[in-house]
Every structure is written in C-alpha cells, then in structure tokens.
Amino acid sequence: MIAGYGLGGSTVALFGRVGGGIYTKAADVGSDLAGKVVQGLDEDDVKNPGVIADNVGDNVGDIAGMGADLFGSLAEATCAALVVGATSDALVNTPDAIYFPLMVTAVGIVVSFFTSFFATNFTRVTMDNVETTVKWQLIISTILMSGALVPLILILPEKFTVGEGAQMIECIPWKAYACVACGLWSGFIIGWVTEIYTSNAYSPVQELAEACRMGAAPNIILGLALGYMSNIIPILCIAVTIYVSFTFASMYGIALSALGMLGCLPIALAIDGYGPISDNAGGIAEMAGLEEEVRRKTDKLDAAGNTTAAIGKGFAIGSACLVGLALFGAFVTRTHINIVNIL
Secondary structure: OOOHHHHHHHHHHHHHHHHHHHHHHHHHHHHHHHHHHOOOOOOOOOOOOOOHHHHHHHHHHHHHHHHHHHHHHHHHHHHHHHHOOOOOHHHHHOOOOHHHHHHHHHHHHHHHHHHHHHHHHOOOOOOHHHHHHHHHHHHHHHHHHHHHEEEEEEEHHOEEEEEEEOOEEEEOHHHHHHHHHHHHHHHOOOOOOOHHHOOOOOOHHHHHHHHHOOOOHHHHHHHHHHHHOOHHHHHHHHHHHHHHHHHHHHHHHHHHHHHHHOOOOHHHHHHHHHHHHHHHHHHHHHHOOOOHHHHHHHHEEEEEEEHHHHHHHHHHHHHHHHHHHHHHHHHHHHHOHHHHOOO
16 A cells, blocks of 8 residues: 555656646747747747746646655655565564654654744845855755754664565664765755756856857857766765665665655755746746836846756755665565565
C-alpha cells in the first residue's frame, strides 16, 4: 500500500510536470512569436491573445507542475525509507522508530515556518536584495534543520541493522543523522551553485550577456558551456551523498538523504513560485497600461524570479536522483535480491 501511494504521486507529477511544462513553454513561445511577427503588437500587449495563455502556463507548469514533482519525490522517498526500515527488527520493535522518516518531514514543516518568519520580520526586502533574501532563506532553513534533527535521533535504537544479505549494515543514530544532513547540505550547495550560474549578479551570466555583442553563435556556444559546467558541483554533491549514505546505512541511508534534501520543501516551493508570480505581475502591468516605472520594476523582479525558479529545479532533479536509487534499493531489499549478484 505504501509503494502504491508513491506510485500515485509520481503519476500525478508526470502529468503536472510534463504536460504543464510543455503547455507553458508552448504558450510562452507562441506569445513571443505573435509579438515579433505582427507589427505594433508587443509581447505582453492586451491585444495579444497569447498573453493570457502565457500567464496561465506559468501557474500550470512552474507552480502546479513543480509542486506535483517535488511532492512525488517526497512521497517516494518517504515510502522507500519506510519499506527498507521495516526490514530491521530493531526499528520495528522500538516504539516510534519506524516513523523516523515521517518525523524528519514534520520537523521540516516547522523549520520552514520559522524560516519564513525570519524572512518577513527580520529583513526588509527591496528591489536590490531579492536574490540575497532568497539565499538567506536557504541558509537559515538549512542551519535550523541541521539543529532541529539532533533531538529527533533519540527515538532510534542505540544499534540497528538495515539492508539485506551483503548489504546488511549495522547503524547507529548518529550515522542516520549524517545521512539526512548530507542530503540537506547537498541541496543547499546545489541551490547555491544554481544561483551563481543563473543570477545576473555573478560573472557567468555577465559573460554570457557580453558574448551577445559578438553574435548569436558565441552566445549559444558559451551558454551551452556554462550549462555543462554548472552540473559539475551538483553531480559531485550527489555522488558524495550516495557514497556516505550507503556506507553508513545502506539503502535506508540513501532514502534518508533524499528526505534530507527535501526537508525544507515548503521553502523550496516558495522560492520556485516567486519566478512565475513576478513574471505574471509584469504581464498584468503591461496589459493594464501602467506607467513605465512599474514595468521596469517588474522586469527587475522577473530577472530575480528566473534565478529563484532555477533553484527549485535544482532541488527537484537532485532529489529525483536520490529517490530513484532509494526506490530501487527498496525493491531489491524487499525481494531479498543481492545487488552484488546483479552487478
């Protein structure tokens, strides 16, 4: 039944992410083409019928789709951790220990609440510090989550074994904490690297903008190069997380690391939702015929929103990698298949 719950979340995520993503890009490109082909018709002109489709598409693809995607990852990581954890007699026989993955998510909800309180009450957000505020949201949530998880490991038994056959490993609570912390800090690093490669405040985007002066070809080539380079650190983070988690707690540790990366999911969704909201605000300002100063401000917010949306995508793909491995581990653990024999 637990595995079926995760499958249901993935099914909804498939339609929301793929269908919504294709719709929003088709509407966006259609609106842009109409504005470029028809003389006197701007991209966000009220007479452009593609504008409404573009605004709706932002909600469908970037908010509903991303929400379904991350929910699917969270549900599957939780299911994998529960399934693998159920093979440990010590976890099953210790009161509440089997629910440790669910408690990690519960702690993340509380931490996200306090993080949003810090962002709205202890800082003053201006046009120039939007991206800085977002970065501090990631930092604060990661630090608070790291501390809040320490008392939680008291519910785990002093020693417990996880895994099957050659993958059976004896684990202690602090190793389980290390697995969650690895995923948590890997998610932070992935988000931080994503900001560096997508924000106009850093050299990669500035160099790409400068390449536009030399023509389309250098712009495309440098853009591809930056895209490939931006994957190096996230891949290393995921590789280190998988190695440490599997060494400490077998497949149970990998599922916990996926939960750690998604521990502050409300903050990740809030950061991701900022992009389409600011984009829609610019479209509404254009259609309403507001003064040029309003449009200039919304364009600046939209530029910051593109960075925040990319941060959410980094969390989504990083957690999906760990969740896919955790689900495979849950399958081979429950079916008593020796991974060494498969390899």
